[in-house]
Amino acid sequence: MDPKTRYKIETFDIEPDRFEIFAPSAHRLEFSRREFFATLGAGILYVISAQDAAGQQPERIAMRLHLAPSGLITVLTGKVDIGQGLRTLLTQAAAEELRVPPHQIRIQTADTAITPDDGGTWASLTTPQTVPVVRRAAAALRQAGFQPQALQQTVASSVTLTDPKDWKILGTSLPTVNGRDIVTGRQQYGSDLKIEGMLHGRILRPPSYNATLTALDTSQATNLPGVRIVRDGTLAGVVAAGESTAAAALALLKPQWKESPLPDPSTLYDHFRKTAEAPVFQKGSRYPALLEAGAVADAMRTAARRHQTTYTAQYIAHAALECRSAIAVWEGRKLTVHCGTQAPQVVRRELAGAFRIPLADVRLIVSTIGAGFGSKHRGECELEAAALARAAGKPVRLAWSREDEFLAGYFRPAALVDVNTAVDANHRITAWDFHNYNSGAAGIAIPYTIPNYYCGFHKSASPLRQGSYRSLAAVANTFARESHLDELAHLASADPLQYRLRHIEDPRLRHVLEEGARLFPWPSRSKGAGLACTIEKDARLALFAQMESPAKVARLLLVFDCGAVLNPDNLRNQLTGALIQGIGGALFEAIRYDTRQVLTHRLSRYRLPRFADLPAIDVHLIDRRDVPPAGAGEAGITLVAPALANAIFSLTAERRRALPLSPSPAFKT
Amino acid sequence: MADPIPLHVNGAERRITAPAGLSLLSALRDQLDLTGAKYSCGEGQCGACTVLIDGKPVRSCLVPAASAAGKRIETVEGLERNGVLHPLQQAFLDKAAFQCGYCTPGFLMASVALLRRRPNPTPTQIRSELNGHLCRCGAYPRIVEAVRIAASRKR
Numbered sequence: 001m002d003p004k005t006r007y008k009i010e011t012f013d014i015e016p017d018r019f020e021i022f023a024p025s026a027h028r029l030e031f032s033r034r035e036f037f038a039t040l041g042a043g044i045l046y047v048i049s050a051q052d053a054a055g056q057q058p059e060r061i062a063m064r065l066h067l068a069p070s071g072l073i074t075v076l077t078g079k080v081d082i083g084q085g086l087r088t089l090l091t092q093a094a095a096e097e098l099r100v101p102p103h104q105i106r107i108q109t110a111d112t113a114i115t116p117d118d119g120g121t122w123a124s125l126t127t128p129q130t131v132p133v134v135r136r137a138a139a140a141l142r143q144a145g146f147q148p149q150a151l152q153q154t155v156a157s158s159v160t161l162t163d164p165k166d167w168k169i170l171g172t173s174l175p176t177v178n179g180r181d182i183v184t185g186r187q188q189y190g191s192d193l194k195i196e197g198m199l200h201g202r203i204l205r206p207p208s209y210n211a212t213l214t215a216l217d218t219s220q221a222t223n224l225p226g227v228r229i230v231r232d233g234t235l236a237g238v239v240a241a242g243e244s245t246a247a248a249a250l251a252l253l254k255p256q257w258k259e260s261p262l263p264d265p266s267t268l269y270d271h272f273r274k275t276a277e278a279p280v281f282q283k284g285s286r287y288p289a290l291l292e293a294g295a296v297a298d299a300m301r302t303a304a305r306r307h308q309t310t311y312t313a314q315y316i317a318h319a320a321l322e323c324r325s326a327i328a329v330w331e332g333r334k335l336t337v338h339c340g341t342q343a344p345q346v347v348r349r350e351l352a353g354a355f356r357i358p359l360a361d362v363r364l365i366v367s368t369i370g371a372g373f374g375s376k377h378r379g380e381c382e383l384e385a386a387a388l389a390r391a392a393g394k395p396v397r398l399a400w401s402r403e404d405e406f407l408a409g410y411f412r413p414a415a416l417v418d419v420n421t422a423v424d425a426n427h428r429i430t431a432w433d434f435h436n437y438n439s440g441a442a443g444i445a446i447p448y449t450i451p452n453y454y455c456g457f458h459k460s461a462s463p464l465r466q467g468s469y470r471s472l473a474a475v476a477n478t479f480a481r482e483s484h485l486d487e488l489a490h491l492a493s494a495d496p497l498q499y500r501l502r503h504i505e506d507p508r509l510r511h512v513l514e515e516g517a518r519l520f521p522w523p524s525r526s527k528g529a530g531l532a533c534t535i536e537k538d539a540r541l542a543l544f545a546q547m548e549s550p551a552k553v554a555r556l557l558l559v560f561d562c563g564a565v566l567n568p569d570n571l572r573n574q575l576t577g578a579l580i581q582g583i584g585g586a587l588f589e590a591i592r593y594d595t596r597q598v599l600t601h602r603l604s605r606y607r608l609p610r611f612a613d614l615p616a617i618d619v620h621l622i623d624r625r626d627v628p629p630a631g632a633g634e635a636g637i638t639l640v641a642p643a644l645a646n647a648i649f650s651l652t653a654e655r656r657r658a659l660p661l662s663p664s665p666a667f668k669t
Numbered sequence: 670m671a672d673p674i675p676l677h678v679n680g681a682e683r684r685i686t687a688p689a690g691l692s693l694l695s696a697l698r699d700q701l702d703l704t705g706a707k708y709s710c711g712e713g714q715c716g717a718c719t720v721l722i723d724g725k726p727v728r729s730c731l732v733p734a735a736s737a738a739g740k741r742i743e744t745v746e747g748l749e750r751n752g753v754l755h756p757l758q759q760a761f762l763d764k765a766a767f768q769c770g771y772c773t774p775g776f777l778m779a780s781v782a783l784l785r786r787r788p789n790p791t792p793t794q795i796r797s798e799l800n801g802h803l804c805r806c807g808a809y810p811r812i813v814e815a816v817r818i819a820a821s822r823k824r
């Protein structure tokens with residue numbers, strides 16, 4: 001792509017793994033070509049918010065808190081509720097610092113007209129970033145005696161927060177504040193919304209992955225009553241009064257396509273190698289794509305033994321249960337979109353850029369979301385709904401089908417990871433050379449003490465659209481690292497736990513391993529046990545697994561230390577869920593495709609974890625009130641694949657280095 | 670336009686217009702504003718759209734609305750009576766057997782049918798009965814516990 005037309009990003013303080021954020025919009029809308037390039041050349045800036053970059057900005061209390069005469073206090077957040085417990089955690093944070101009962105607190109989630117920019121709802125940042133911001137504003141208001149004038153004050157950086165050891169509401173398992181709405185069916189998700197006078201849209205999708213529309217015969221579709229055919233740039237769709245009419249009209253369209261093939265999937269990993277760029281060191285980046293120390297080459301040369309392996313991971317799907325939808329409303333040149341994105345400010349900027357209107361004229365109102373796992377960071381659906389609504393001159397609702405999710409969304413990147421290590425005569429690791437191709441930089445850091453290392457992420461060309469997934473590339477990178485550690489332990493005829501401990505200094509990481517060993521117990525008397533450990537987003541965790549067969553997990557035991565625990569029950573729930581989700585990606589999930597199209601484009605073709613896949617699960621939390629809480633929701637997912645691979649090795653003496661580890665025959669690629 | 674057809678939903682008589690091919694799920698959600706039953710796959714794989722017809726759990730995304738005419742339909746909205754939660758709703762709430770909650774109405778309706786048929790199911794029976802339902806957030810272990818608690822509490 002011409003560098004002039006590339007989307008610019010104003011801050012580099014975002015993981016390089018978030019490929020979807022850097023990607024162009026799904027559609028180019030109708031402008032003259034010159035105008036189009038002028039717009040892009042000027043740069044559509046995905047400014048990742050100041051909150052994301054710096055953690056906190058001084059802000060007025062009123063940006064965060066509203067007081068109603070009734071005594072009800074509203075907390076404003078630009079984050080969204082995707083089932084991570086956001087409302088509950090922020091209720092606790094505000095109630096704790098205001099010293100009011102939780103039922104006096106209401107949470108207003110992202111509505112760009114009224115809530116501050118808290119960055120995307122990603123990277124488990126709610127706990128380490130949004131919770132502290134809310135606590136500070138609440139503490140400032142209380143210290144000002146709840147005076148309404150105080151709302152106009154800026155939150156002083158010196159404001160004192162309640163010491164975690166004195167917490168009365170934080171640190172407890174306050175039940176999910178919207179739990180009653182969930183069990184009664186009253187909880188409204190984005191796909192449940194309706195707006196007076198809205199029409200329904202459908203988008204014409206190509207028959208293959210890389211295809212462009214060359215001609216469209218609309219003669220039959222236009223015969224249907226009240227149907228409008230929309231063509232806008234690369235986008236084509238229909239709008240009608242009802243969903244069935246829209247679907248019927250879509251079926252009557254006669255498109256012609258120019259298709260171009262995908263590279264043969266069997267050559268995927270070669271393709272990554274061929275298109276790889278060298279890792280780039282970025283000074284000051286929180287998410288470096290290159291880490292090095294010592295002299296790897298020298299250490300390799302003088303090694304007693306070297307071990308070289310390659311690990312792979314396939315593309316997988318997020319498959320959040322709620323498919324995305326959006327309702328777009330234009331008033332003149334002003335646009336309001338009701339939707340379910342995880343990153344309201346990113347999508348808002350995308351829409352302002354796509355329709356060439358000022359940012360201030362785009363409002364996003366985000367509903368509660370039926371989960372995301374990183375899939376809902378871009379405005380694919382919002383943009384389509386807004387384009388249809390612009391053409392129709394009426395509010396339009398666009399609801400994606402499951403097929404749309406698979407074919408028009410993005411996947412977790414496939415990965416190729418080379419690990420090359422050297423050990424001395426005592427089997428101590430002296431050099432670590434680690435290369436991730438295509439999937440990302442998250443999790444390339446090593447929690448072990450190794451004097452010489454090189455860890456790099458090579459950007460490659462991905463044939464399929466890819467982007468953020470829970471814990472990003474840390475899943476693939478931790479799989480490679482922790483599998484390799486086990487291989488080294490085996491070569492040294494050492495116990496994998498003891499072998500790890502010999503290389504670990506971090507006392508908290510040692511502790512989760514030792515605690516897990518005591519509870520599991522390790523060494524296990526039966527075959528089929530495996531373990532893995534990591535430091536992920538400042539949390540320390542160790543996972544112990546028992547396999548019944550290479551395709552069935554019998555038991556998982558997780559020991560988890562993320563500092564002070566804000567809500568133990570919510571954290572256990574999140575971690576258990578992350579482990580279960582991890583089982584899918586570890587054992588059987590994989591996107592299959594051929595040179596034309598993605599073949600796993602429905603839930604009947606894409607297997608997800610069910611009850612039958614469930615092991616017994618224990619989650620042990622280590623609550624450290626003296627350590628600021630780290631983000632936690634996703635971390636559990638990173639250890640599943642390596643613990644299971646190591647357990648399979650113990651069971652079968654076979655080393656499996658490709659994810660998924662045990663694809664079911666019907667899903668084999 | 671098709672003639673209006675009657676549906677008995679949660680004890681009330683409602684009317685819908687059902688063009689050929691309209692699913693019961695769409696009729697409930699779009700015409701009757703009963704959005705508790707959810708769409709997720711449209712092919713019977715996930716169970717998010719589960720409602721009861723004459724007491725049996727069905728995937729409403731696969732049931733033509735017209736075929737439900739005159740039958741007794743129960744949805745999640747009908748479980749609460751006079752502000753009192755159904756024991757299963759209470760148990761799901763007590764165990765926080767959800768994260769995003771999008772799958773919850775489907776699990777609740779399938780569990781209602783299960784407990785009517787088998788008031789005291791074993792964990793194995795619960796798991797196999799609910800195996801056709803997906804919870805992508807992975808609240809499965811809590812769902813089993815919730816169903817067991819509901820079974821152990823007498824209504």
Ligand code: FES
Nearest residue numbers: 709711713716730
């Ligand atoms: S939507 Fe009906 S089973 Fe999935």
Ligand code: FES
Nearest residue numbers: 768770804805806
């Ligand atoms: S709670 Fe999210 S799908 Fe079950």
